[in-house]
Amino acid sequence: MNDTTTSKNTVGNSTNPPPAIQARNINQYYGVPGSATAVTALQDVSINAEKGELLCLIGPSGCGKSTLLNIMGGLAQPKSGELLINGTPISGPKPDDIAFVFQESPLFPWSTVLENIKVGLEFRGVPKTERADRAWKALEDVGLKPFAHHYPSQISGGMKQRAQLARALSLETDIILMDEPFGALDEQTRMVLGEDLSVMLAEAHKTIVFVTHSLVEAVFLADRVAIMTSLPGQIKEIVEIDEPHPRKPDFITSPKFNELRNHLYTMLHDEIRKAVERENAVTDTRGKR
Amino acid sequence: MTSPLKIRLFQTAFFGSILALWFGVTETGYVSPIFLPKLTVVAKKFFILVKSGEWISPLSITLYEVACAYSLAIVTGIFVGFLVSRTRFATRVFEPLFSSLFAIPLIIFYPLAMLFFGLGVGSKIALGAVVAFFPIVLNTISGFGTVAPIYQRAAQSMGASGFMLVRRVLLPGAFPVILTGLRIGFIVCFLSIIGGETLGSLDGLGHQIVFNAESMNTSGMFAWIIFIVLIALGLNIAVQRLEKRGEHYK
Numbered sequence: 001m002n003d004t005t006t007s008k009n010t011v012g013n014s015t016n017p018p019p020a021i022q023a024r025n026i027n028q029y030y031g032v033p034g035s036a037t038a039v040t041a042l043q044d045v046s047i048n049a050e051k052g053e054l055l056c057l058i059g060p061s062g063c064g065k066s067t068l069l070n071i072m073g074g075l076a077q078p079k080s081g082e083l084l085i086n087g088t089p090i091s092g093p094k095p096d097d098i099a100f101v102f103q104e105s106p107l108f109p110w111s112t113v114l115e116n117i118k119v120g121l122e123f124r125g126v127p128k129t130e131r132a133d134r135a136w137k138a139l140e141d142v143g144l145k146p147f148a149h150h151y152p153s154q155i156s157g158g159m160k161q162r163a164q165l166a167r168a169l170s171l172e173t174d175i176i177l178m179d180e181p182f183g184a185l186d187e188q189t190r191m192v193l194g195e196d197l198s199v200m201l202a203e204a205h206k207t208i209v210f211v212t213h214s215l216v217e218a219v220f221l222a223d224r225v226a227i228m229t230s231l232p233g234q235i236k237e238i239v240e241i242d243e244p245h246p247r248k249p250d251f252i253t254s255p256k257f258n259e260l261r262n263h264l265y266t267m268l269h270d271e272i273r274k275a276v277e278r279e280n281a282v283t284d285t286r287g288k289r
Numbered sequence: 290m291t292s293p294l295k296i297r298l299f300q301t302a303f304f305g306s307i308l309a310l311w312f313g314v315t316e317t318g319y320v321s322p323i324f325l326p327k328l329t330v331v332a333k334k335f336f337i338l339v340k341s342g343e344w345i346s347p348l349s350i351t352l353y354e355v356a357c358a359y360s361l362a363i364v365t366g367i368f369v370g371f372l373v374s375r376t377r378f379a380t381r382v383f384e385p386l387f388s389s390l391f392a393i394p395l396i397i398f399y400p401l402a403m404l405f406f407g408l409g410v411g412s413k414i415a416l417g418a419v420v421a422f423f424p425i426v427l428n429t430i431s432g433f434g435t436v437a438p439i440y441q442r443a444a445q446s447m448g449a450s451g452f453m454l455v456r457r458v459l460l461p462g463a464f465p466v467i468l469t470g471l472r473i474g475f476i477v478c479f480l481s482i483i484g485g486e487t488l489g490s491l492d493g494l495g496h497q498i499v500f501n502a503e504s505m506n507t508s509g510m511f512a513w514i515i516f517i518v519l520i521a522l523g524l525n526i527a528v529q530r531l532e533k534r535g536e537h538y539k
Binding site for chain 2: 073075093095096098099100102104105106108110111119120122123124125167171
């Protein structure tokens, strides 16, 4: 599963394997171009996620972060542009290479936590005899073993996200795409989950693309942070976070952390203003009708 | 204050006072036994009926009709409902159509059913199946329509095939709503079949009531009524038990 794609080698040479994800000149819009309701979600976006790195996408609400993530995972098709996974173009979900973690819990409420993970493995095509072992191992990795037989409605939001992460890990893909996975959680739970994620990722060597609103989360977790502009969504700047994983809690209190966070804040501030003003303008015209 | 015990107590008292009123007005001769027979006589007739085994044949006829009609309604209702729910266009065409048909008292078509299928079990099965079809198809459409898109997206991202998507995501997701349709469908199926039997039939529980009424055997008729009420209660409890099983699905 791991290295079938490197030999295809559509870009780069044999010493440099292709990036895990390559988005090239992605354009995405909704509605009829030129009409009043047309929205350009992404304009000429090109970005790579290198193998084993954690890339964060950050930007104002509605800047197309999630759209870009869905395109990267083959859940949405761009209007134009090209997407390559390990150097091979894709045109649909790639469950062998890519797992998703969503903001909203996608755990099936009619199944227990354990069954939820096993059904994911069934979708993936894992033989029945292996499913239980892999599911239990994934639950252990996220510390949810005692809750294996609980239903999603019986566990907290933080635990649901752990369970979802366990489901993604159990699929053993090289790439995990996370769409604001901790977005619906309180600050303290986010912090703990973020630290745990950093530890897990340091061991797993997976390629992660992580969409977030939180500057702290971005700096704490990412190897690189891509700042996106408000509509049309474009990559404004990419900031390197040069700090080894797993990151310690005292990284957050270091001057380096603050500096990076402040830089992101400055970069984002104007974009957020623009986004809010545009939203207000939209509500105004709606009000006049 | 509203302990389950207290609620049960009041329900029993309510039921008991109706029986007491019945007992009172008939024993004193206040109401003619032609209209309302004595409670004691009805009770005696009921026990004779139960003991004699006379009920076995009509009950099995009625249950056979209900079983046939209900299974027909389930299969067609869920199948048609699933197909309709697949596109927004079909949903918008058929959902209002089925809703308005469901609002029509379908018993008005019963004479037509008798014309087509005769006085035997056929006409009752047709009536019961048509009546039960509507709540089942309507709930199936709304059930499949309300499965959260995130579950489907997640399943697709994990590589679920079309068949797995239906079996593992759409069916269980729609199940609680479909179950409600199945319960309503069962009730209207049973009601309309008993109703059909009283309108024109050769056998069955409803037939016994009309037969006794027409022979001026009011106490016999009441014995049958009590029998049917008990059967209906039993079936309703069974259906509720089944619905409870689906609670985790929500």
